[in-house]
Amino acid sequence: xxxxxxxxxxRAWRTRRRLSQLELALRAGTTQRHVSFMESGRSVPGRGxxxxxxxxxxxxxxxxxxxxxxxxxxxxxxxxxxxxxxLRPVLDGLQRLLDGHRPYPAVVVDRYGVLVASNxxxxxxxxxxxxxxxxxxxxxxxxxxxxxxxxxxVRNLDAWAxxxxxxxxxxxxxxxxxxxxxxxxxxEGYLPELTTSTETEHLGFxxxxxxxxxxxxxxxxxxxxxxxxxxxxxxxxxxLETFLPADDLTADTLGRx
Numbered sequence: 001x002x003x004x005x006x007x008x009x010x011r012a013w014r015t016r017r018r019l020s021q022l023e024l025a026l027r028a029g030t031t032q033r034h035v036s037f038m039e040s041g042r043s044v045p046g047r048g049x050x051x052x053x054x055x056x057x058x059x060x061x062x063x064x065x066x067x068x069x070x071x072x073x074x075x076x077x078x079x080x081x082x083x084x085x086x087l088r089p090v091l092d093g094l095q096r097l098l099d100g101h102r103p104y105p106a107v108v109v110d111r112y113g114v115l116v117a118s119n120x121x122x123x124x125x126x127x128x129x130x131x132x133x134x135x136x137x138x139x140x141x142x143x144x145x146x147x148x149x150x151x152x153x154v155r156n157l158d159a160w161a162x163x164x165x166x167x168x169x170x171x172x173x174x175x176x177x178x179x180x181x182x183x184x185x186x187x188e189g190y191l192p193e194l195t196t197s198t199e200t201e202h203l204g205f206x207x208x209x210x211x212x213x214x215x216x217x218x219x220x221x222x223x224x225x226x227x228x229x230x231x232x233x234x235x236x237x238x239x240l241e242t243f244l245p246a247d248d249l250t251a252d253t254l255g256r257x
């Protein structure tokens with residue numbers, strides 16, 4: 001079976017999701033025999049079945065489109081350019097969310113960490129960063145770990161870098177992407193060898209970012225929001241990342257800026 005065929009793609013995704021043929025069949029409302037026949041190429045699935053198995057494996061919209069194309073069908077989910085006028089209401093709404101989070105930093109990034117929008121608080125994160133790292137398109141992940149970016153100011157760089165790299169690893173393990181793999185390798189190259197200690201500073205529920213700044217050390221935690229109910233590929237791949245003060249001193253410091 002050609003791994004580029006629908007059957008090969010289906011088997012690869014099912015294996016990656018650690019589902020048996022029976023488990024996938026039960027989720028998709030079909031039989032194990034039908035799943036086996038689809039993977040072997042003995043059965044040609046209808047468009048509805050392709051969509052059902054993709055949904056049953058919780059594939060991102062981009063990968064659902066890929067499965068449809070492999071089966072010989074047109075993609076179902078649009079991928080609208082960010083500068084398309086049809087996305088203006090969404091981007092305007094996101095900017096209002098960002099501005100409402102002030103004085104704390106907040107950003108919107110795409111699947112690859114490229115900055116889409118930010119609020120004024122973002123400036124505290126970019127203090128002292130090299131000009132080339134702030135030239136659009138800005139990659140927030142690169143900015144965070146580059147030796148000419150935020151890295152020299154991160155007091156707990158080992159823990160913070162591990163947090164970022166593990167998040168990337170989990171993403172590429174679940175939804176393989178060559179560009180994300182390349183980015184992760186690049187980021188790893190910026191860092192000294194990470195310690196193997198399992199003792200990591202945390203607040204009991206999150207790893208803080210301890211960041212030196214012109215107004216003193218800031219301790220921040222992050223929250224990431226995604227748009228899982230969207231039906232446009234571009235929107236589902238956006239992430240809203242908000243930085244919150246981890247202590248009263250940080251809250252007071254940022255509040256005075």
